[in-house]
Amino acid sequence: MNNYFCRIIPFLLIFHILLASCADQPPQVYIVYLGEHSGTKTFQEIEEFHRSYLHSAKGSKEKAKDCLIYSYRNVINGFSALLSPEEAAKISEMDGVISVFHSHPTILRLHTTRSWNFINLLEGLGDPNPPNAEDLLRKANYGKDVIVGVLDSGVWPESESFYDNGMDPIPHSWKGICESGVAFNSSHCNRKLIGARYYLKSYEAYYGRLNTSLDFRSPRDKNGHGTHTSSTIGGRRVPNASAIGGLGSGTASGGAPLVRLAIYKVCWPVPGQTPAEGNTCLGDDMLAAFDDAIADGVNVISVSIGGSTSRPYTQDGIAIGALHAMKRNIVVACSAGNSGPSSYSVSNVAPWIITVGASSIDRVFSSPIVLGNDMIIEGQSVTPFTNRTHPLVYAADVELPGTTTNLTSGLCLPGTLSPALVRGKAVFCWTGDLFESLEVQRAGGKATVLGNSYQGQGVLGRPYLIPATVVYSDKIDIYNYIETNQNPNVTLIQPKTVIGTKPAPFMAPFTSRGPNFIEPNILKPDITAPGLNILAAWSEASSPLNVPADNRVVKYHIDSGTSMSCPHVAAVAALLKAIHPDWSSPAIRSAIMTTAKITNNMGTQITDSLGNIATPFEYGAGHIQPSKAADPGLVYDASYDDYLLFLCSSTGNVLDPSFNCPQNIPSASDLNYPSISIAYLKGSRTVKRTVTNVGTTNSSYSVRINPPQGYSVQISPTALYFSATGEKQSFSITITAQSTAKKSVFAVGWYTWSDGIHQVRSPITVAAV
Numbered sequence: 181m182n183n184y185f186c187r188i189i190p191f192l193l194i195f196h197i198l199l200a201s202c203a204d205q206p207p208q209v210y211i212v213y214l215g216e217h218s219g220t221k222t223f224q225e226i227e228e229f230h231r232s233y234l235h236s237a238k239g240s241k242e243k244a245k246d247c248l249i250y251s252y253r254n255v256i257n258g259f260s261a262l263l264s265p266e267e268a269a270k271i272s273e274m275d276g277v278i279s280v281f282h283s284h285p286t287i288l289r290l291h292t293t294r295s296w297n298f299i300n301l302l303e304g305l306g307d308p309n310p311p312n313a314e315d316l317l318r319k320a321n322y323g324k325d326v327i328v329g330v331l332d333s334g335v336w337p338e339s340e341s342f343y344d345n346g347m348d349p350i351p352h353s354w355k356g357i358c359e360s361g362v363a364f365n366s367s368h369c370n371r372k373l374i375g376a377r378y379y380l381k382s383y384e385a386y387y388g389r390l391n392t393s394l395d396f397r398s399p400r401d402k403n404g405h406g407t408h409t410s411s412t413i414g415g416r417r418v419p420n421a422s423a424i425g426g427l428g429s430g431t432a433s434g435g436a437p438l439v440r441l442a443i444y445k446v447c448w449p450v451p452g453q454t455p456a457e458g459n460t461c462l463g464d465d466m467l468a469a470f471d472d473a474i475a476d477g478v479n480v481i482s483v484s485i486g487g488s489t490s491r492p493y494t495q496d497g498i499a500i501g502a503l504h505a506m507k508r509n510i511v512v513a514c515s516a517g518n519s520g521p522s523s524y525s526v527s528n529v530a531p532w533i534i535t536v537g538a539s540s541i542d543r544v545f546s547s548p549i550v551l552g553n554d555m556i557i558e559g560q561s562v563t564p565f566t567n568r569t570h571p572l573v574y575a576a577d578v579e580l581p582g583t584t585t586n587l588t589s590g591l592c593l594p595g596t597l598s599p600a601l602v603r604g605k606a607v608f609c610w611t612g613d614l615f616e617s618l619e620v621q622r623a624g625g626k627a628t629v630l631g632n633s634y635q636g637q638g639v640l641g642r643p644y645l646i647p648a649t650v651v652y653s654d655k656i657d658i659y660n661y662i663e664t665n666q667n668p669n670v671t672l673i674q675p676k677t678v679i680g681t682k683p684a685p686f687m688a689p690f691t692s693r694g695p696n697f698i699e700p701n702i703l704k705p706d707i708t709a710p711g712l713n714i715l716a717a718w719s720e721a722s723s724p725l726n727v728p729a730d731n732r733v734v735k736y737h738i739d740s741g742t743s744m745s746c747p748h749v750a751a752v753a754a755l756l757k758a759i760h761p762d763w764s765s766p767a768i769r770s771a772i773m774t775t776a777k778i779t780n781n782m783g784t785q786i787t788d789s790l791g792n793i794a795t796p797f798e799y800g801a802g803h804i805q806p807s808k809a810a811d812p813g814l815v816y817d818a819s820y821d822d823y824l825l826f827l828c829s830s831t832g833n834v835l836d837p838s839f840n841c842p843q844n845i846p847s848a849s850d851l852n853y854p855s856i857s858i859a860y861l862k863g864s865r866t867v868k869r870t871v872t873n874v875g876t877t878n879s880s881y882s883v884r885i886n887p888p889q890g891y892s893v894q895i896s897p898t899a900l901y902f903s904a905t906g907e908k909q910s911f912s913i914t915i916t917a918q919s920t921a922k923k924s925v926f927a928v929g930w931y932t933w934s935d936g937i938h939q940v941r942s943p944i945t946v947a948a949v
């Protein structure tokens with residue numbers, strides 16, 4: 181008890197002093213970005229240097245005293261501080277300052293047994309000699325020499341997924357720490373969880389002191405999200421793992437089961453919201469985590485945190501952190517966001533990041549309903565219950581007067597249902613999810629049939645607290661049945677796991693789509709991976725629904741989002757690093773992209789959840805195929821300087837002042853990227869690409885072109901010969917708009933280099949003006 185108070189009180193005091201002396205007005209947190217450290221300054225000298233900017237801006241040392249939040253001291257040069265907009269403007273004019281920007285909070289929304297089997301299975305489709313995922317893992321030593329840093333909500337270290345039995349000692353290259361805090365100390369790290377840190381200085385400057393009944397002041401995960409993503413990357417093989425009610429049972433395993441995990445907790449609860457509404461992650465807390473992760477010696481960084489779709493790279497903590505990581509050959513994978521299906525919704529679009537969309541796997545939790553007229557309607561549910569018939573009502577018929585309008589009627593919004601009319605019945609909500617199911621429960625309903633708020637078959641499975649199933653078509657039949665019968669009833673059929681469903685994959689309805697708002701001459705996302713209804717480990721301090729009404733504790737949990745697909749790609753990147761330690765980060769991304777698949781398990785093109793043919797704006801280069809990625813034949817490599825050259829053209833503003841933009845700046849489309857995007861084509865444009873042979877000597881490649889509709893595409897030369905491994909060959913691609921080209925609308929095509937063994941495919945997206 182005493183110890184507890186000793187720890188807490190000084191923090192409280194510091195916080196009040198900080199507010200009192202630094203901020204005359206409500207504090208605003210700014211990041212001042214200065215590039216990268218050089219030379220051999222001590223940490224103290226660095227902090228003094230950063231304080232000198234504050235002194236100048238605020239006019240006195242006294243005034244600047246408690247305003248500094250972070251002084252980035254390892255790799256990234258910069259600091260964050262409480263400033264007024266005027267002071268921020270003053271600092272942005274000072275010597276050496278590259279950018280000054282708000283540390284905006286980013287809400288991390290919704291944002292694995294079956295998914296790894298599924299990748300293996302997909303790779304085998306149509307292939308007479310299907311690759312074996314186990315071969316890939318064996319070649320990579322299951323990732324045992326690779327360290328993956330995870331920026332998220334922390335970790336639940338007791339999960340069996342993080343046991344270290346039988347693992348080798350920690351790699352010598354590791355320089356990180358296991359930071360102690362509430363319910364977490366160095367004994368919680370092991371040979372699997374080799375590091376853990378937490379960052380909340382900026383969170384507290386922005387939201388006030390952390391409410392310790394909402395989260396642990398330590399790397400321990402209260403939310404569950406970070407435990408889910410970390411175990412998807414590197415969880416051990418745990419037999420008999422399943423979600424509530426035994427659904428989805430099987431052996432849970434991360435993609436790289438022996439990889440080392442380093443946890444950087446940067447996301448915290450939003451005061452006044454339930455965790456189900458998301459965590460918040462501040463830009464300068466994330467930048468501090470990047471700075472440490474780079475210095476700690478991670479090889480891969482996984483960030484399942486959605487950034488803004490419109491913030492330029494110079495004002496985006498994730499983009500800046502990732503650029504420093506890329507320079508040191510650390511692969512950074514980020515989620516594309518959950519703001520689909522609208523266009524221009526993709527986030528984390530910097531070209532030095534792997535941007536990951538989300539798609540389904542071939543597993544459905546089937547739970548149909550049977551109406552009293554014997555009509556069977558397809559539904560899905562991960563809520564455990566047994567077959568039962570209930571009287572059925574439509575929400576719009578059982579509402580409290582005055583709580584809805586004709587636009588909100590039938591939606592089961594909180595506070596709208598009449599307990600007198602609902603008690604003991606099943607309620608049909610026209611659309612609904614978590615909060616609608618809770619409303620039915622509040623009003624005394626016994627079960628609920630929820631119309632899918634998303635589209636088509638892309639149903640997000642949630643273990644609701646009352647029997648519930650989500651229907652995605654035939655909603656009008658349910659409505660008609662209820663409205664034309666005296667005593668309608670419904671039987672909910674208990675969910676069962678169905679494997680091998682077709683088509684799979686299809687794009688998740690929520691996955692964020694291109695075009696890229698910041699730089700339409702770079703196609704984003706890059707790739708898609710499983711992100712719909714993924715089973716992985718969960719925090720035992722959380723509940724499956726993450727709301728106060730839910731007090732169930734689970735070890736494994738089904739969740740959906742690009743947050744779930746990003747760690748799949750991070751795991752594959754870790755395996756590729758193990759197999760090809762000499763490959764650069766861009767080479768690893770290229771291998772993942774050019775070997776991806778654009779057909780589903782029916783042999784037809786991947787669709788969205790409604791059955792429309794999907795495009796590279798949804799899946800980038802396609803669905804990931806890990807074994808193929810290990811042997812891509814050719815890669816599109818790029819150097820750190822190539823990215824700076826790209827920045828010269830894209831934002832006209834470099835993140836690294838030591839680099840001078842040349843007189844003739846190439847177009848952003850000229851970055852040696854594994855895809856091609858040309859946003860404003862006038863007539864004709866030629867872009868250049870260079871491929872590096874990572875296959876065998878004496879290989880001959882020829883090109884095949886599927887031009888976008890309304891365009892002609894010429895590639896020169898049409899054949900490439902490589903006499904050695906590591907040899908580079910360049911070619912040019914000329915794209916010409918024909919009279920049939922639709923103006924200001926992107927058209928999509930492909931080109932593929934093949935030596936008869938490898939297919940090196942790149943998407944082309946182009947829009948004429």
Ligand SMILES: *[C@@H]1O[C@H](CO)[C@@H](O)[C@H](O)[C@H]1NC(C)=O
Nearest residue numbers: 360362363364365366367368
């Ligand atoms: C760490 O915490 C555990 C309890 O969770 C305790 O048993 C152990 O002694 C602590 N270890 C250290 C090194 O403080």
Ligand SMILES: *[C@@H]1O[C@H](CO)[C@@H](O)[C@H](O)[C@H]1NC(C)=O
Nearest residue numbers: 390391392393394451452453
């Ligand atoms: C902390 O959170 C709990 C649970 O939501 C709430 O009851 C309490 O009022 C909060 N405390 C403060 C100081 O906000």
Ligand SMILES: *[C@@H]1O[C@H](CO)[C@@H](O)[C@H](O)[C@H]1NC(C)=O
Nearest residue numbers: 417418419420421429430431
């Ligand atoms: C897994 O479950 C099966 C069937 O319930 C049981 O036979 C087996 O022993 C379990 N395995 C482990 C490792 O618990």
Ligand SMILES: *[C@@H]1O[C@H](CO)[C@@H](O)[C@H](O)[C@H]1NC(C)=O
Nearest residue numbers: 552553569570667668669670
């Ligand atoms: C459900 O409704 C049908 C048709 O009205 C009726 O035959 C059946 O008995 C009802 N089932 C229950 C359990 O009430």
Ligand SMILES: *[C@@H]1O[C@H](CO)[C@@H](O)[C@H](O)[C@H]1NC(C)=O
Nearest residue numbers: 548550566567568672673674
């Ligand atoms: C529930 O109903 C389904 C469909 O009628 C049936 O296949 C299943 O066996 C039933 N389950 C139980 C436990 O009765």
Ligand SMILES: *[C@@H]1O[C@H](CO)[C@@H](O)[C@H](O)[C@H]1NC(C)=O
Nearest residue numbers: 576584585586587588589590
């Ligand atoms: C909703 O009600 C208002 C006023 O009664 C009416 O003007 C409007 O057309 C209605 N909207 C719909 C979608 O029915």
Ligand SMILES: *[C@@H]1O[C@H](CO)[C@@H](O)[C@H](O)[C@H]1NC(C)=O
Nearest residue numbers: 876877878879902903904905
């Ligand atoms: C590649 O081709 C050259 C010239 O034809 C030949 O000398 C060499 O042995 C070949 N190398 C391999 C590995 O086939």
